[in-house]
Amino acid sequence: MIEADVVVIGGGPGGYVCGIRAAQLGLKTVVVEADRLGGECVNYGCIPSKSLITVSKLVDKVKDAEKYGVRVSGVSVDFDQLQKWKSEVISKLVDGISLLLRGYKATVLIGQAEIAAKDRVLVETREGKEEIRCKNIVIATGTRTSGLPGLEFDGRLVIGSKEGLDLREAPNRLMIVGGGAIGLEFASMFQKLGSAITIVEIMDQLLPGSDLDLVRVVQRKLESRGAKIYLKSKVLRINKEGPAAEVEVETPEGKVTVEVDKVLVSVGRKPRTERMNLQGIGVQVDARGYIVTDNKMQTNVPGIYAIGDVRGPPLLAHKASKEGIVAAECIAGMPSAADWRAIPDAVFCDPEVATVGLTEAKATEQGYRVKRSRFQFGALGRALTAGEPDGFVKVISNEEDGLVLGVQIVGPEASDLISEAALAMEMGATVEDIALTIHPHPTLPEALMEASELASGRPIHQLKA
Amino acid sequence: MTYELRLPDIGEGVAEGEILKWMAKEGDTIREDQPILEVMTDKVNVQIPAPRSGRVDKILVKEGDIAQVGQVIMVIDDGSGGGSAPSVAPSAPTAAAATAATAAPPATPSQGVLATPATRRLARELGIDISMVKGSGPQGRVTDEDIRRSASGVRPGTAAVTVQAQKPARPGVGPMEELVPLRGVRKTISERMLRSLQTTAQVTHVDEVDMTELVLLREAFKGSAEKRGVRLTYMPFIIKALLPALKEFPYVNSSLDEQNGNIILKKYYNIGIATDTEQGLVVPVVKDADMKDIFELAGEIERLADKARKAQLTLDEVRGSTFTITNVGAIGGLFATPIVNVPEVAILGLHKIAKRPVVRDGKVEIRDTTYFSLSFDHRVIDGAYAARFTSRVIENIQDTKKLLSEVL
Numbered sequence: 001m002i003e004a005d006v007v008v009i010g011g012g013p014g015g016y017v018c019g020i021r022a023a024q025l026g027l028k029t030v031v032v033e034a035d036r037l038g039g040e041c042v043n044y045g046c047i048p049s050k051s052l053i054t055v056s057k058l059v060d061k062v063k064d065a066e067k068y069g070v071r072v073s074g075v076s077v078d079f080d081q082l083q084k085w086k087s088e089v090i091s092k093l094v095d096g097i098s099l100l101l102r103g104y105k106a107t108v109l110i111g112q113a114e115i116a117a118k119d120r121v122l123v124e125t126r127e128g129k130e131e132i133r134c135k136n137i138v139i140a141t142g143t144r145t146s147g148l149p150g151l152e153f154d155g156r157l158v159i160g161s162k163e164g165l166d167l168r169e170a171p172n173r174l175m176i177v178g179g180g181a182i183g184l185e186f187a188s189m190f191q192k193l194g195s196a197i198t199i200v201e202i203m204d205q206l207l208p209g210s211d212l213d214l215v216r217v218v219q220r221k222l223e224s225r226g227a228k229i230y231l232k233s234k235v236l237r238i239n240k241e242g243p244a245a246e247v248e249v250e251t252p253e254g255k256v257t258v259e260v261d262k263v264l265v266s267v268g269r270k271p272r273t274e275r276m277n278l279q280g281i282g283v284q285v286d287a288r289g290y291i292v293t294d295n296k297m298q299t300n301v302p303g304i305y306a307i308g309d310v311r312g313p314p315l316l317a318h319k320a321s322k323e324g325i326v327a328a329e330c331i332a333g334m335p336s337a338a339d340w341r342a343i344p345d346a347v348f349c350d351p352e353v354a355t356v357g358l359t360e361a362k363a364t365e366q367g368y369r370v371k372r373s374r375f376q377f378g379a380l381g382r383a384l385t386a387g388e389p390d391g392f393v394k395v396i397s398n399e400e401d402g403l404v405l406g407v408q409i410v411g412p413e414a415s416d417l418i419s420e421a422a423l424a425m426e427m428g429a430t431v432e433d434i435a436l437t438i439h440p441h442p443t444l445p446e447a448l449m450e451a452s453e454l455a456s457g458r459p460i461h462q463l464k465a
Numbered sequence: 466m467t468y469e470l471r472l473p474d475i476g477e478g479v480a481e482g483e484i485l486k487w488m489a490k491e492g493d494t495i496r497e498d499q500p501i502l503e504v505m506t507d508k509v510n511v512q513i514p515a516p517r518s519g520r521v522d523k524i525l526v527k528e529g530d531i532a533q534v535g536q537v538i539m540v541i542d543d544g545s546g547g548g549s550a551p552s553v554a555p556s557a558p559t560a561a562a563a564t565a566a567t568a569a570p571p572a573t574p575s576q577g578v579l580a581t582p583a584t585r586r587l588a589r590e591l592g593i594d595i596s597m598v599k600g601s602g603p604q605g606r607v608t609d610e611d612i613r614r615s616a617s618g619v620r621p622g623t624a625a626v627t628v629q630a631q632k633p634a635r636p637g638v639g640p641m642e643e644l645v646p647l648r649g650v651r652k653t654i655s656e657r658m659l660r661s662l663q664t665t666a667q668v669t670h671v672d673e674v675d676m677t678e679l680v681l682l683r684e685a686f687k688g689s690a691e692k693r694g695v696r697l698t699y700m701p702f703i704i705k706a707l708l709p710a711l712k713e714f715p716y717v718n719s720s721l722d723e724q725n726g727n728i729i730l731k732k733y734y735n736i737g738i739a740t741d742t743e744q745g746l747v748v749p750v751v752k753d754a755d756m757k758d759i760f761e762l763a764g765e766i767e768r769l770a771d772k773a774r775k776a777q778l779t780l781d782e783v784r785g786s787t788f789t790i791t792n793v794g795a796i797g798g799l800f801a802t803p804i805v806n807v808p809e810v811a812i813l814g815l816h817k818i819a820k821r822p823v824v825r826d827g828k829v830e831i832r833d834t835t836y837f838s839l840s841f842d843h844r845v846i847d848g849a850y851a852a853r854f855t856s857r858v859i860e861n862i863q864d865t866k867k868l869l870s871e872v873l
Contacts, residue, residue, distance in 0.1 A: 292466075300466065334590075335589035335592070336586075339577070339589075340582070341577060401604050403579075426581065426582050427581050427582075428579040428580065428581065428604075428606055430604075
């Protein structure tokens with residue numbers, strides 16, 4: 001039997017960070033991971049997908065190289081090598097996490113955890129059952145892909161995102177069911193790797209919930225390269241008798257049948273809490289099964305905490321990590337709390353979409369006098385020299401005092417650019433603050449400065465509206 | 466889900482309050498808006514309604530103890546399960562039986578308080594509710610300095626007072642002595658009186674008033690007032706006699722803005738009525754007295770006096786006076802020298818009306834007389850001006866024809 005101050009169940013970006021912080025604070029910490037440290041993010045999500053996306057972009061650039069005067073011939077993708085490299089990246093990160101946890105003297109158990117009681121966790125490891133007596137439990141078990149009835153994963157024709165990242169070739173024709181963040185990343189990536197893409201989305205827009213002007217840039221790019229996008233549509237049935245799949249889709253214009261080589265379903269995720277015995281210990285969950293906590297990550301049961309995806313959307317690794325820190329600090333008796341102003345979000349489609357804070361509609365709804373200022377990457381030196389002129393930066397500010405309320409970016413490296421906006425929001429910066437900050441030239445972040453200059457009424461590289 | 470009730474910002478710079486009475490105990494079921502506690506601030510007593518329905522989980526401050534604004538004083542379990550909600554100060558309390566809101570709830574824009582993440586953490590570390598801190602930075606942003614100041618301002622006070630309350634027989638108090646903590650209304654009175662005498666140059670002018678005609682007039686109209694449901698005292702008549710004098714002598718209805726070197730002449734007439742209550746002296750205010758007829762004045766005075774005695778006045782009802790009247794006549798004495806209710810510059814003392822021998826037209830007559838004493842701030846008003854003002858008030862009182870027109 002192990003005795004511990006904290007047992008963290010789940011070694012993903014929430015759990016392992018929580019484990020490190022707890023151990024740093026002198027708590028006797030056990031991190032239990034059922035599969036591999038790093039969780040969904042490192043092993044089956046963010047990291048592998050970004051590896052593949054990088055390669056797909058590279059292939060695309062090379063194919064397009066003639067435009068820049070570079071002659072290339074015979075470009076092909078060696079998927080075995082690509083997957084090997086991807087695995088190396090993952091292993092490096094997983095090993096690093098393991099090293100950190102052990103370095104800070106946290107115990108790592110690989111095995112299925114089960115909450116037996118408020119103070120007792122059972123872990124089924126390869127060596128047998130291990131019992132942990134603990135003062136606190138942090139549930140960080142995340143989410144899993146949810147399938148669609150009638151479109152069950154079969155590992156052959158119908159796959160999920162995890163299998164999609166392990167493919168040994170780009171399907172000739174790929175249908176993506178679900179045009180959210182994951183679906184669009186796969187669409188952009190496999191399109192560049194040579195797949196003909198069909199997207200089926202049940203809502204009336206891609207990336208539901210995002211501003212249409214951002215989405216339009218992505219949609220236009222996908223469509224200009226031949227993608228077929230069915231909005232307000234759904235899959236009716238699938239015929240898997242032949243080597244390819246025949247998918248019947250109901251669209252507003254009527255039924256269509258599409259023949260594809262693979263169907264990737266990315267319609268959402270659901271909390272992974274089966275073994276957490278939530279009912280037994282009386283932990284409150286919401287209507288969708290996500291665990292409810294306060295801003296200290298504590299559930300209604302004292303000593304039971306929950307962090308990351310298992311608390312519900314937005315499902316983001318970086319949010320999980322910060323919550324892990326808060327939970328660890330609160331357990332250690334520190335006055336920590338989730339009091340951030342904004343959680344940045346990034347989608348690695350092409351071009352990338354990244355947002356932080358309020359959208360124009362939300363800000364208006366909350367009673368701000370909203371000012372919207374945009375700057376097109378097409379007018380920015382660095383974007384043009386990088387061959388990435390699509391997209392824009394949009395700054396939403398409060399007319400009265402210039403407070404930055406939100407920033408939305410669609411364009412090159414949007415995922416990198418958004419951090420400056422997030423910092424601005426946390427610091428309570430005004431558009432003037434950003435406009436007056438010198439940004440190196442020529443770089444992409446200048447776009448945020450330019451949009452902020454417009455917002456403060458002093459644009460240089462665009463005409464006043 | 467549990468919910469932390471914090472002592473709300475009652476407004477007007479009230480920083481703390483004494484928990485007078487809990488109207489619910491641990492385990493009780495309460496419903497939203499039901500009064501659950503009475504707090505005595507240095508201005509008035511207020512009742513605080515339950516911010517939500519549920520069961521009282523914990524009461525964290527005992528009756529008689531002082532709580533700081535923003536301090537968690539009660540934990541409520543709203544029965545919804547789940548963890549504790551981020552504690553939020555409830556909206557403004559409603560003073561008992563009052564309609565006038567006493568203060569606006571602290572503004573909580575959706576973006577939260579303007580402060581950097583590090584400052585927000587500092588606030589948590591020092592146990593300060595940052596939403597209660599007034600920011601000194603640009604656009605009202607809260608700085609580290611603001612947090613530290615707030616932290617140092619709050620803590621020692623709480624500790625000291627609590628100790629006093631819990632141990633009445635602490636060292637330093639003799640066996641034949643009783644320790645009464647200086648609190649609430651008493652504390653305010655002591656501070657205000659000292660400030661008045663320390664910061665102004667006060668002189669008292671006394672004059673004699675023949676009230677014979679007014680006594681008759683009041684007797685004559687008592688009945689008709691009663692039919693209107695009001696008790697007609699001398700006070701409404703005196704206010705009526707006072708108002709034209711205040712208008713004619715504007716410096717009496719003024720205040721001194723020392724900082725900017727201005728005298729502020731007030732063109733509105735809110736008359737404070739010093740009222741003796743169990744907790745001590747309170748001064749409810751008859752707002753815009755010049756817009757009210759004599760019966761309205763009588764009704765308003767009666768209403769305010771009643772609320773004062775029941776300790777139910779709202780902040781709104783005790784602030785904003787421009788001139789104060791204090792009446793010690795019911796108790797007796799010849800005359801007193803009242804202390805000016807700063808930042809006003811003058812106060813009128815009314816005294817016992819008695820039959821006294823008076824010389825009129827060379828003959829001694831028995832008349833109803835009294836003394837008016839006007840204490841005034843000599844920095845603003847000179848003796849001659851004060852004497853002329855007082856004479857005018859007395860003339861108006863003795864001019865029964867004019868007063869009669871007010872009643873008819």
